[in-house]
Amino acid sequence: MRPETYIRGTELGMALASTYMVAVTLIQTSFFEVLRPYLAFAFSPFLMGMGADSTGVDFITMGLAMGLSFLFWRRGDEAGFGRLFMLNMLMFFPAILDFSMFNWIRLIIQYDLLSKVSEIWVFTVGLLLQATYLTLRYTGRFRELRVELLERGAEEADIDQVSIGQVTYLAELVIGTAAISAVLYLAVPYVRDYIGEEVSGMPYPHIIIGFICAMFIAAATIIYLRGGAREVEKLAAQPEQPPEPEPAKEPEPKEEAEPDEGTEPEEEAEPAEDG
């Protein structure tokens, strides 16, 4: 299989898998339960035509989501993948609300929390969404890079090798990040118990502390990334090559044989020495 086909196949798999998972999560949320009667009314002609009951709404919703996901994948550009991420996050949001301390939608519409999925399920789906977003974002660029390298005259075998390396690297990085995030998520209850008392003693609401922490994390990340980038630049600027050898006074290049007059067929006239 050609690497380009492999990359597109991976993109399709990730896009459909994430949309499927998030759609499955959506139809099990409390908010969807509120919406279900309205959707059933809206889709009633189709449902009656198919002879299906209200569960058909779930299939129609999932089918629509998967169809849109396929269309966004088919576009294959960064804008399409951005829209796919937005669609997924939109469907993911009701699940988030079910596990939020502050559910502001319930302030507008009163409904009971009847979520059929667990928090760990929601977190896993969230990880899948983030992984899909980052994967699609970079695989799109890998394909662009392939075109650029081809235009620069690189050999296709080398480009294939590079693409395979890039996709492997991306997969390893995404899996590693997901693992670290999962460890963090699972470690939170223990950490919470440990520092909970300290934080609760602070005279500020948790939102202010959280906001400051978020800004601090962002600033630290930027500083870290910039610092790392400078280090790379410094390394690149270091004289990593041996000093240039002294140029020879008289270069003595290897000489080819002189053109043989006997084999020079071009000219054959002899000017007369007649002045």
Added chain:
Amino acid sequence: MLTRDIMELIVSGVTFLVMGMFLGNLVLIVLGLFPIIFLSLGLLIGQPRTVEIERSGEDQKIWVDSRVSDKITATVRGGVGLVTFGDILPPSFRLDEGTNFKILWKGVRDREATIGYTATCAKRGYFNLKTVGWEAHHPLQITQNTIGEYSAPRLYIVQPKPLLVKRIREKKAITNIPMPMEARIKFGFPTTDFREVRDYHPGDSYRNINWKVSARVLSSRPGALQVNEFEKEGKKVVWIFMDSAAHMALGTTVRSTLEYAVRAVLGFTHFYLSRECQVGLCIYDYDAHEWEGAYMKPTMPSLNLESALGDVDQIEGQVAPTEAAEAPPARPTTPSRVLFPDMGKRQQYRIWREMLNVDIKYSGESLREAIHSCRRHIVGTLPLFIIVTMVDATKIDGLVQGIKELYKYSGKLRQRPAIIVFNVQGYNIAAQDTEEAIAAELLDYQNRPVYMALRGLGVNVVNWNPLTQSFAQSLIKQRA
């Protein structure tokens, strides 16, 4: 330097974090950390840091249209990512086999890659490939690419092929391209070739006194003793003047009018040097005729700063006139490109070396100025002058003035030097299709009155269309 793309990911992560804080949702907070961890890991691993290049093979001296081969090995260390490296060939080199550019993926382990290529050198000159360029990319483009060069020198000396003229047996093909009629040099050993009888000058050897002639002359009128003058051991002299003006660039980079002119000059050089002549070379720029004299010492009125700045003087210290105000604009000085007549292999080597460097605007002197520069070597002599140029009906003044200058310094009573204008027909060289070839013919037709005028001056005009004629054919065509 971080790329803009990174900021998007950081903003996205922070948005998740803030949303998580706002909603009091741990899932969103951890998901917000996801892109930040991702970027941090990416930067921690980093892109390849060290690229070492090794070039095998050796420097070469080759002929135009010959092939050269080279092999380059790159070793990449540190980081993970994409590395490209390539040997930048001169524009006149054509890649025939292999590749001079390579892209490779550097994984966790050190990586080594080799490229090899064969290229054809289509143009003469010195080509010094000093470095091999490389570029390291981060796999995710988190940081900007690192661009570097590694010293890997390689010298190619590409020599132009001379157009050799050989003897043929067909008598009908004798041309009237002359040999130099006569030559005189001031120094050198006298030969046994009698030249003339002249008045005795202090320093002349007594053995050269022609007693018979002296007696005859002194018996008729009082005067000096007469001595026999013999030809010095000098050879017949050929002066080649080569045009390097902008119009000589007509044609493609590797097949320009100048390239054919160079080959013709080398052909003439080889021909005359192999016939024991002394050959001199002078390179000029026809276009310099346009501004000839315009850079004479300018008569700018000197600024009277004392009166102009009189009032300023009262409030400020004396203003010293700057150097720029005093210095008149001077004509850019370009070195004279003259090789004085000499003979043998050494002179041939000198001319070849000069031909390697010749390019458009190589000289800054007009034809008249160039002749003026070497006038001391041609005054009173009768060498053969060959002017290799591209005759253009719209630009003929400089050529005519140059020819007149040659007549001014050279020649004797009732004897004029032989002058050949070797016209490389550049429009024909530049023609790419039939229509352009017809246009070139028309332009050549337009030049015919100019050829007539030049012939009227006693000049032998030789036209050469390198695409349809060989060098020898162009000379044969001029048969008497």
